[in-house]
Amino acid sequence: MTELESERAYVTECRKGLQRMLDGARENVIVGEAVAGDRYSAERLGRHLKSLAKELSEAPEGPPFFGRLDVEEGHRYYIGRRHISGETGHPPVVIDWRAPVSTAFYRAHAGDRRGILMRRRYGWADLTLTGFEDEHLDGGAQVASRILAAEIERPRVGPMRDIVATIQPEQDELVRAELEESICVQGAPGTGKTAVGLHRAAYLLYAHRQRLDRHGVLILGPNRAFLGYIGAVLPALGEVDVEQTTVDDLLRRVQVKGTDSAEAAVVKHDERMAAVLRKALYGRIAKPAEPVAVRDGAFVWRVQQEDLRRIVDDARRAALPYRIGRERVLSQTVALIRRQAELRGRTATAAWMRAMTRGATPAIDAVWPNVKAEEVLTELLADPTGPAEGILAPEERRAITRARKTWTAADNVLIDELEGLLDHPKGYGHVIVDEAQDLSPMQCRAIARRSEYGSLTVLGDLAQGTTPWAAADWADQLKSLGKPDATVIALTTGFRVPAAVVELANGLLDDLGANVPRTRSFRSEGRLLMRADGEAAAAVTEAMAFEGSVGVIAADHELPGLVARLRAAGVDLAPVDEPGARVTAVPASMAKGLEYDHVVVVDPEAIVAAEPRGMNRLYVALTRAVSRLDVVGPLPLTRTRGASGPR
Numbered sequence: 345m346t347e348l349e350s351e352r353a354y355v356t357e358c359r360k361g362l363q364r365m366l367d368g369a370r371e372n373v374i375v376g377e378a379v380a381g382d383r384y385s386a387e388r389l390g391r392h393l394k395s396l397a398k399e400l401s402e403a404p405e406g407p408p409f410f411g412r413l414d415v416e417e418g419h420r421y422y423i424g425r426r427h428i429s430g431e432t433g434h435p436p437v438v439i440d441w442r443a444p445v446s447t448a449f450y451r452a453h454a455g456d457r458r459g460i461l462m463r464r465r466y467g468w469a470d471l472t473l474t475g476f477e478d479e480h481l482d483g484g485a486q487v488a489s490r491i492l493a494a495e496i497e498r499p500r501v502g503p504m505r506d507i508v509a510t511i512q513p514e515q516d517e518l519v520r521a522e523l524e525e526s527i528c529v530q531g532a533p534g535t536g537k538t539a540v541g542l543h544r545a546a547y548l549l550y551a552h553r554q555r556l557d558r559h560g561v562l563i564l565g566p567n568r569a570f571l572g573y574i575g576a577v578l579p580a581l582g583e584v585d586v587e588q589t590t591v592d593d594l595l596r597r598v599q600v601k602g603t604d605s606a607e608a609a610v611v612k613h614d615e616r617m618a619a620v621l622r623k624a625l626y627g628r629i630a631k632p633a634e635p636v637a638v639r640d641g642a643f644v645w646r647v648q649q650e651d652l653r654r655i656v657d658d659a660r661r662a663a664l665p666y667r668i669g670r671e672r673v674l675s676q677t678v679a680l681i682r683r684q685a686e687l688r689g690r691t692a693t694a695a696w697m698r699a700m701t702r703g704a705t706p707a708i709d710a711v712w713p714n715v716k717a718e719e720v721l722t723e724l725l726a727d728p729t730g731p732a733e734g735i736l737a738p739e740e741r742r743a744i745t746r747a748r749k750t751w752t753a754a755d756n757v758l759i760d761e762l763e764g765l766l767d768h769p770k771g772y773g774h775v776i777v778d779e780a781q782d783l784s785p786m787q788c789r790a791i792a793r794r795s796e797y798g799s800l801t802v803l804g805d806l807a808q809g810t811t812p813w814a815a816a817d818w819a820d821q822l823k824s825l826g827k828p829d830a831t832v833i834a835l836t837t838g839f840r841v842p843a844a845v846v847e848l849a850n851g852l853l854d855d856l857g858a859n860v861p862r863t864r865s866f867r868s869e870g871r872l873l874m875r876a877d878g879e880a881a882a883a884v885t886e887a888m889a890f891e892g893s894v895g896v897i898a899a900d901h902e903l904p905g906l907v908a909r910l911r912a913a914g915v916d917l918a919p920v921d922e923p924g925a926r927v928t929a930v931p932a933s934m935a936k937g938l939e940y941d942h943v944v945v946v947d948p949e950a951i952v953a954a955e956p957r958g959m960n961r962l963y964v965a966l967t968r969a970v971s972r973l974d975v976v977g978p979l980p981l982t983r984t985r986g987a988s989g990p991r
């Protein structure tokens with residue numbers, strides 16, 4: 345038997361192992377229901393076993409392993425996307441990539457062998473094992489892995505895929521960072537930030553399943569097209585319970601029908617709004633102007649004005665959320681009434697307490713009113729002379745004063761801030777934030793509230809910041825996110841963009857004024873073509889001769905006209921939220937985080953001119969290509985390049 349044949353025989357053994365696990369899980373469902381001691385545990389056990397059986401039967405069929413570690417003569421571990429048990433009494437046939445032993449697969453090298461003699465990587469064509477590649481760590485020269493290079497250079501089609509077989513050592517360190525540790529990854533386009541974030545979610549769920557099952561993991565991305573693009577990665581790794589959403593969707597409480605002026609949006613996203621909102625809310629608490637009087641049959645119980653004032657002051661000092669503070673004031677007021685009643689020999693039954701609470705409520709409403717976040721904001725936005733005075737400048741107050749009552753996206757952020765003052769929000773065990781350079785201070789606060797007792801993985805690139813409030817450095821952003829001590833780590837090897845395109849993009853960095861390290865590309869192959877105006881149709885048609893996806897990126901306002909012209913030339917483009925299409929029309933504002941095998945950027949000057957941070961937008965657009973980039977029309981003049989352009 346050749347070595348390849350014996351490896352193929354092992355594949356068969358793995359498939360048998362999987363079938364055994366599935367049969368076992370199904371049988372357990374039947375037995376489990378019978379053995380549980382009571383109905384409650386029968387139900388819980390049943391649910392657990394059923395979900396295990398369901399997960400196993402629905403797991404996408406893929407290669408059962410992608411690597412092997414030989415630790416000593418005859419002793420080896422196969423590493424795969426999921427654990428596969430051996431026969432009863434035998435060790436597992438495949439070890440989960442997240443298990444501690446698998447770490448060596450990603451990190452061992454000749455200088456630090458971690459007890460490994462040999463690492464084997466496997467090549468697959470769908471479900472057929474086609475070959476393998478060995479790396480002997482106990483001597484011999486290091487050779488670059490062809491399987492690894494082929495995987496990274498593979499043309500892209502459809503949604504994002506997992507990278508478990510090829511995670512790089514510096515990425516693996518981030519994936520496996522401790523749960524308690526908040527980290528911030530600064531990485532140029534295509535360095536694998538998103539991939540690292542998704543694999544970190546899968547890793548943490550494996551390593552801390554119980555804790556995170558209770559508190560949950562949340563992934564925040566820039567827009568829905570991006571979520572559609574990354575949505576299949578975690579389910580393919582067996583993780584289906586991770587909440588993936590955008591910041592806007594996470595904070596949506598009122599329906600957005602209006603848009604803010606640029607000035608108003610900037611003010612509403614400014615951190616000073618937190619102080620304005622606090623003042624607006626707590627300004628509603630009044631000094632008690634009279635005693636509390638509660639009728640109780642023939643009696644009237646009283647709580648003196650002085651006592652009520654003390655209760656209110658104590659509750660304010662305790663810095664509780666507003667609603668909890670109000671509850672405390674009400675219950676302490678009723679407690680004083682109860683004490684008086686008991687001194688007079690009354691027994692305070694539950695019904696009596698409820699009646700006293702009802703009776704005291706109007707008096708408490710007068711000092712600590714029950715309010716809704718929307719009401720507070722409506723009043724604030726209607727009155728330029730209100731709580732914002734002394735915090736915002738007069739023109740800023742005017743900018744946010746609105747004539748008509750329609751909610752905007754920024755209002756949801758403000759309502760969320762108020763909700764955070766009113767009550768404790770739902771927290772998560774771990775939150776992963778992608779494109780975090782674009783978050784405003786107020787959005788950061790919303791995330792900080794949800795991760796106060798958990799940790800964060802912050803992913804971003806200061807050079808790709810396109811919002812008016814984009815971060816200039818990570819220290820401030822991390823402070824706003826409530827994790828000032830998070831470690832900032834830079835990733836500098838690009839796995840998406842070919843070297844020629846990286847060179848072009850690096851040339852733009854000086855114009856962006858972002859203090860970030862330059863990238864080097866893992867990929868020497870690839871093509872950059874500068875084309876003249878009017879060659880968009882030719883560029884797209886030529887792109888379609890290659891395998892892989894094509895993305896056509898243009899300024900948002902130019903895209904509809906371009907799509908119509910291309911359609912007339914016989915090319916149909918799918919909208920950006922349809923992952924998996926052959927040719928996609930991508931508005932520049934939605935390009936962030938996406939990638940296509942071949943990208944055609946049309947009219948770069950229009951992309952730059954369309955918005956204040958247009959140069960950053962162009963930097964994003966130019967760095968979406970995996971194999972080929974066509975730039976149609978001249979690049980804007982830049983400080984570094986002068987009038988002639990790169991080629």
Ligand SMILES: Nc1ncnc2c1ncn2[C@@H]1O[C@H](COP(=O)(O)OP(=O)(O)OP(=O)(O)O)[C@@H](O)[C@H]1O
Pocket residue numbers: 495496504505506507510511512515531532533534535536537538539540805808839840936937938939967
């Ligand atoms: N170790 C790796 N092995 C194989 N492919 C990788 C690896 N790391 C990253 N990639 C691939 O490189 C591409 C870029 O990765 P990703 O989208 O995570 O980068 P990013 O840093 O988030 O980029 P951007 O800033 O542009 O959003 C993806 O196709 C990803 O699968």
